[in-house]
Structure formats: structure tokens, C-alpha cells
Amino acid sequence: MIRLWPFGHREPAITEEILGWADEVWPARARQLPFSGSLAWILRAEDHPWRGALEESLRRLETRWSPAELGVLAAEPYFDPFPWQERLSQHAHLIPVTVTVLGACVVRHPPPDIDARLEARLRVVFANPYAPLTPHLQVQRGEIAFTTQPPPTLEDYLALLTLLEPTSAVLDVIERLVMGDLDAPVNGPPPHGIGRGAARGYEVHLGPLNQQVPALLERLFQHGRLGYEVFARAAHCMPFAIGNLSQRADPRWRAPQADLSPFLRTVRDYSGRLAWDLAQDLSEDNYHLLKQMRGLRGNQYLVQAARLHDRLRLGRLVWKDYRFSDGLESGIVHLAAAAVEPASAEEHAQLVADLRQVRPQTLKAMLPIAWRARAPILDALGWSHALPLVEQIVSTAGLESAGPLEETDVRNSPDPNNGVLDVAAVRAALAQAGDDTARQVLALFRSAQVGARNTVRLIEALAGWERAWVEQGLAKRNQIAVKAFGLLPLERGAEEVAERYLFLRAFAREARSFGPQRQASEQAAAQVALANLAQNAGYPDVVRLEWAMEARLGSAVAQPGEIRSIEGYEVEIALDGFRPEIRVRRGGRILKSVPAAVRKSPAYAELADTIKQMRDQAARLRATLEQMMGDGASLTAEDIAGILRLPLGRAMLASLVLVDETGALGMLADDGAALVTLDGGRLPLRAPLRVAHPYDLYQDGSLGEWQRAIVRRRIVQPFAQVFRELYLLTPAEQGTSPRSRRFAGQPLDAAVASRLFQARGWEMGQDEIARPRKRLASASLTAVFEFPDAGHFLAEHPAVTSGEIWFEPSHGMARDPVPLADVPPRLFSEVMRDADLVVSVAQRDGAVRLSPEGYQRxxxxxxxxxxxxxxxxxxxxxxxxxxxxxxxxxxxxxxxxxxxxxxxxxxxxxxxxxxxxxxxxxxxxxxxxxxxxxxxxxxxxxxxxxxxxxxxxxxxxxxxxxxx
Structure with a gap:
């Protein structure tokens, strides 16, 4: 039994009792309780692992004392803890356990004056936040080390208000707390090193108040005690707490199908009412509070913002970081951002009429901020012809679909679609707006910093107004300038298209010399630029641009089989499979090395450059055809003709199994006019065709036959097609759907895994948990591979453990995983193949471990x-x-x-x-x-x-x- 020295005239018998058996009842890990909030943490989870220890503690105490005695005995040390706690220099690790048990006693057996005790204690805490009520007690045992005040903390007392039976007296204390009646001036200066301190207790304790006040307000609501006056007073004395609460009522913070609870509906209504009251008399004293009212929606706020801006004769408004900036302008931005698209023609007409009462300068300042009401603002300005242009800015920048904390605008990103314009639509919008209006609209969106600055750059490049900036940016490898490069007007036709194509390919190749993050974003920037260039030059997509450019470039250089005479030697460009190489002959014999005289010749240098171009071309064609196989992309008759014009393209396509729209399988005949089946029969070529995926062969029941045929005919394919690993949905995955644990639990080298992911086109985003993602555009899905023990990015720590894989929609706010059975089998197999590669190669011990699919292949x-x-x-x-x-x-x-x-x-x-x-x-x-x-x-x-x-x-x- 641990003996405590008596203090005052009373011996703390209950704390002595608890300490006597605490080590026996509470497991070692449970004795490392957090410094605050332990009781609420345990009681709110019925299956909490330490719930049993708490119940056993209460049983022991209830056996010794009656409920009435127990409540009073527990309340004494709980609300005046410091005299007995300062005696525990050898047992500080048990202070959180003791406090938790005492709090549970108070909740289960509250003394008659619990409300008075609790309110008195809160007043002391708020008035003396810096008081050294406990001498600096430092005990290094386990993880316990108190340097100022041990629990109970303010967070414990606030949690107690949510746990006690909601009697009228307890609700009175909650009401007085949230309305600010318990606040008090701070006694004494802060300790050295804390800064200048705060004037009032609520300011010192913003953290626990912001965390607990929403729950206390909900408790008042549940018992009919949350009126508008209580809410407004709470907002004035604790604006951040109410701001966080109103944020929960913002529809952008919840799934579309989720309904607001009655409490949050009331919060939303009260927030809107308070915001309107503040907007009627906006001043330097209240705009900070106005900005905390989140989720506002309504054009009355826009009209009021316009009137305020007009009356104060303000200039431009800036969106960026307005919540953290000072000045009335930031409050006006907050009001204007609440605009919505009018629901009816009558509402539209009324809004236009109201907006026409203010200066055009005000309307121009409002347009980029209040883009949700862009149509009425443009009508009021007389710029209705610019509506398509504004629509393009909003959609390209992602303003409409972005969540509250998501980045908008085109940016440096590993996403190969970030910055791809709808060139035809933007051209039409620019033409309809006219040069003068278009320039003004774009300038307004750029200066307002609403998250569309780079989008504006791209549109201006397409209009031909940013050529100098783009050219300067290319020299500095500015990724936005690279994305804009494909949009600049083409003045020299196909020749200029080819020049840009080669530049962008070289840019992507040079990116390999940088680190993995920059490498991924630069290569994606080049891909975006190619997509923009394809549209700009009139091609339906990047693949068709590539084939056209490769055919053009291939016709301008030497071809395989061409022989030149250099310094008395015969020099030939030959194909070794799909690898171009130079062969030197003399007297009909192939030489093992290139003679020095040939190597020094300018003609040889030209051929060497041709070989380099052809090898780059081979790599691009191989990657394109493999990607098309995985995506299930179609090849039109024109596409096939374009590939066949390339010697390398013809060789690659002829070695692959193709499938037509009827499902018939075959390989391209020598004349390119038919498909040759397994038994040698000829089928007329019926485009569109697809590069067959192993899943197609598996479904057809001919996978094994095609494997044997490819080997028998000694056909070398540009990539593993018929011998590709095939990953089918397993019964185990059907049981764990929508998440797969096929590759979970593997210890991996994080740096190796990161490199492998990026090489396979996965985006290495940053999050609280690293989650590499791969966009599957053909199905509008994104594959996600979780690493639960990783840092903010995958390679932050040397070792990681693989987790679950799932697929989620690529568009919209919903991010719920889709059932694995709904994922197209080809895409499922390709994602699992990527995951298998990472898990097999990046093993922490350096070994390579094959999966069952790998061994089968x-x-x-x-x-x-x-x-x-x-x-x-x-x-x-x-x-x-x-x-x-x-x-x-x-x-x-x-x-x-x-x-x-x-x-x-x-x-x-x-x-x-x-x-x-x-x-x-x-x-x-x-x-x-x-x-x-x-x-x-x-x-x-x-x-x-x-x-x-x-x-x-x-x-x-x-x-x-x-x-x-």
C-alpha cells in the first residue's frame, strides 16, 4: 500500500486506495495514458481495451464506499488535485490513471453540488492559466513527464460537462461557459519563454475550447437550450470554435449523399443569420468574426458585398489567403464568395438589377471572387458574350470541383492531364468574347489570385499573347511554360509541329537526370504539352500526333536496310529485333567493331544520330502499344496505316495478337490486309482493332495455344503480351471488397518502391499517409495503393509496409472505393501487375520474391x-x-x-x-x-x-x- 502524506486536515483516502492497487488492475500500457481526455476517450468506446480496467477500479471503490460517499470523496481531489499530486514524485506515472478513475466516479456518482464545484474550478483555471500551481514536477518513467500542470486539465473538465447527466444545473454551467460568462482577466504574467501572453483566460485556452465547445453546443441543442442569442454570444467570445463548427455544416465538407443532422442544420441557419447581421454593419471590429462563418450560400451576401465595396470605393479584391489577411476587403471577399447561380430566370433578373446599382469597377472586382454567379455579374457588366470564356477558366482551373482544402489551378504535378485545354472550346470562347473583353476578363482572374493564374497563362498563350513569357520559361524549365508551349499559335505548319514535338520529347528525356519528384512532374508537363499540341495541330489525341510525327521524322532520315559507303566500308542501318543498330561490312564480312576511319566521318555521325532517334522512337512506340493494350484503346484503319508506314511500327504491330470488334483473334498478315488466326486462316481486317490483353486470350480459352504458337514461330514481341502475368479477382478479394489485401503486409525499401511506382506512371502525392495513385482515364477510376506506416511521402522513411489497394472515382467529390468486381478486368490486372512488381523487387532484404502469378508466368x-x-x-x-x-x-x-x-x-x-x-x-x-x-x-x-x-x-x- 502506497502511503500519502496528509495535507490540510483531510487525508485523501480515495487516492490512497486507488494507488494501492493501480499497478495491479491497470496493464502497463494503460498506465501510459495521455495527460488529458483519458476518461472521455475510454467511456465513449464500449470496446475500448482499457474499459475493463476502469470498470474493475469502480467495482473495488463501490465495494468500499456508498455511492453518496464515493461521489464526494472523488470530487475533493478531482477539483483540487494539486496538493496530493505534488506528493507523488515517485509515482507520477499513476497520476493519469488516478485522475481517470476519480473522473469516472464523479460521472457515475456526482455529488449534489457538482455544478458549483465544476464552475468554481473552471473560473480558477481561466483566471490563472499561467499560475505554477504545481512545482515543476519532472518524472521520467515510461512516457510520463510533467513540467507544469498534470491532469485534470481544462480538457478533462470540459469533457466532464459532456459526460455528466444533463441536469438543469449542469446545462446552466455549459450555457454560461459558451456565452463567455466564465471568462476572466488573466492573473499575473506568463512564464518566461511563453511570449507576451493573452489578456483573458479564454484566449489562453483556445485549443481545448475549440475542440470541446462544438460538443457542448450540441448538448444544449439536444435539450432545447441553444437559441440564436446563445450561439451569437458564443461566436463573439470563441469565434474559432464556432467557425470550426459551421465548417461541418458546409456541404463541401461532406459526401453528397450525407444529410445534415438537425443540430448542424441549426448551426447553418444561425451562421447565416449572424453573418447577415454582421454584414449590415461591417467594421474593423467584426470582420474577423464574419470570416469564421463558413458554408454561406446566397446572393444576398453578394449584393451586400457589392454595396459595401461600392460605398467604401475599394479597388481590386484578392482571394488568396483572405482568411488569414486583415482588412475590410477580406470580409467583403468572404461575403462575395457565398454567391450562387440563381435558381430561376426571375432570380437572375433581380440579381442583375441589384448589381447594376453599383459601379462597373465593383462588378469587375466581384467577378473572379463570385464566379459562382458569373452569368448575372457578366450581364450586369454588359459582358454576357464573355460567359463561355469564364466557364473555360473555371473548369480548367478546377474551381467547381475542388474541395475546401484542395489546390486549384494548373500546377506542377505528376498528373498528365493537369493543364490540358479543350483547345476548340477555348478558341471559340476567345473569339466570342473579343480581344478587348477577353484581355480584361483574364487580367481580372489573374490579379484576384483565385487559383486560376496559370490557367490564364495557358489561355493567353493559345491566344498568342504570351509567346515571350513562354520562350523565357522554356529556358528555365518552367513547367507551366512547357504546358503552354504546345498552345502557342502555329505559324509554320507541320514543320513547326515537328520541331515542338522533338523539343518536348527531349525535355521529357532530360528530366531523368533529376530527382524522382521533379522527374515525374516534368515528364507529366511534357505529356500535357503534347496533348495541347495535338489539339492545336488538329490531331484527335497524342497517340495520333506521335504516329504522324514519327512517320514524318522517319521519312527524313535513313531507313533500315539502307547501305552507305564510308571510307571504303559498307555501313548499314539494321534492325536486331526492335533495336536499330549500325553494321559495318568489308568484303562481305560483318566487322565486330567500327573502324576509327568510319567513326570519324561526318556521314557516320549522321547515321549514329539516326540510330539514336530510331531507338527513342522504338521506346515510344513500345510504350504506346503497351499502354493501349492495358487501356483497351482502339486502333482505327487510319491508325493502322500510320503505324505500318513506320518500319519499327510495322515490326511491332505484326508481332502482337490483335482482336477485332467481333472478338476474333489473330496476327497481322504480311500484306497488312487481314488477321491470321491460330490455324492459319485469314480474316478480313475489320477496324477498329485492339491489342489483345492476356485477359482477352484467357476469356477466349486460347491463351496456352497462343503461347505455344508464339514460341513455335520464334516471334519476339516488343513487350510481354501472351506471357504477361494475368491477375484475376480472387475469392479472398471478393470477401474483402472494395479493398484488396493481395500485396499487404510486405516490408519494402521505400526509395526503391518510390522509383518503381514513378517508372510505372503512378503519382506520388503527399498526404497524412502516403498513397501512390494511378489514374485510369479509360474507366474514370484512380487506383490507390496505401502504405499505412509511411510518412507524408513514400520515401520519407527508409522502410515502409505495403497496405491495401482500392479503386475510387477520378471525378466528383465522392471518394468511396468502388467494388472490385466493377473494375474492368484488364485494368485490374494491370494495376495488380504494377503492385506485384513493386512488392517483388523492393523487398527490404534485397531479395526478389515472385507472386503466384509471377511463378505461373x-x-x-x-x-x-x-x-x-x-x-x-x-x-x-x-x-x-x-x-x-x-x-x-x-x-x-x-x-x-x-x-x-x-x-x-x-x-x-x-x-x-x-x-x-x-x-x-x-x-x-x-x-x-x-x-x-x-x-x-x-x-x-x-x-x-x-x-x-x-x-x-x-x-x-x-x-x-x-x-x-
């Missing part, structure tokens, strides 16, 4: 290759290939390539040890990043013919096993 590939090669002594069994050799039996792991001589002896082989170039092995796809597949297959082929091995190191290992 390698097993299918090995089986197809070995069947074609006629090697019956090799079988695929789960994660292993088993080989019956002439010298021994072997087991090769399909993931790591590790080899064991049965029954369990390790065999060490590295590719260089048998002189085989693993990269030269036939594989049915040209993915450069999967060299490990070549190594695994090469080892299997070597061991399948182990009687032909001559390498002494390998033979010595095998012989040691044979000899025992």
Missing part, C-alpha cells in the same frame, strides 16, 4: 520453350523446374535461378562460367528489364544437356556430389 514460358525444343527430361513443378540429366538430377528455382543437385546439394553456376550470353537466348518478348528470365532459362537448358558440359568448375561440383 515463368512456368508457362519455360514449359513452352522446352516443349518446342523437344526436351522431355524437364518438367515444371510449382516454383521449380526439375531436370533429369545424364550426370545427375537437378532442381532450378524459377524465381532466383538457384540450382540444387538432388537430393539437396547446392550447385553454383554464374552465366559467365559457361561462356553463354544469356541476353542472346531466344525469348518471345523483348522486355529489357527481365534479364533474370534469360538466366533461369539458360541454366535449365544447360543442365538438360549436362553430358555436354565442359566447364571444369561445374563438372567438379557435380562429381563431388556423385562421389558422396
Amino acid at each position: 515463368r512456368g508457362e514460358l519455360v514449359q513452352a520453350l522446352l516443349t518446342e525444343l523437344g526436351l522431355p527430361n524437364v518438367t515444371v513443378d510449382g516454383h521449380f523446374a526439375r531436370i533429369q540429366g545424364r550426370r545427375a538430377d537437378y532442381r532450378v528455382h524459377l524465381g532466383s535461378g538457384a540450382i540444387h543437385i538432388e537430393p539437396g546439394n547446392h550447385l553454383c553456376i554464374v552465366p559467365a562460367s559457361w561462356g553463354t550470353d544469356a541476353d542472346g537466348l531466344f525469348l518471345p518478348f523483348a522486355d529489357e528489364g527481365d534479364r533474370q528470365v534469360s538466366i533461369v532459362v539458360s541454366k535449365i537448358l544447360l543442365l538438360a544437356q549436362d553430358d555436354q558440359i565442359t566447364d571444369p568448375t561445374i563438372l567438379a561440383q557435380i562429381q563431388r556430389v556423385q562421389q558422396g
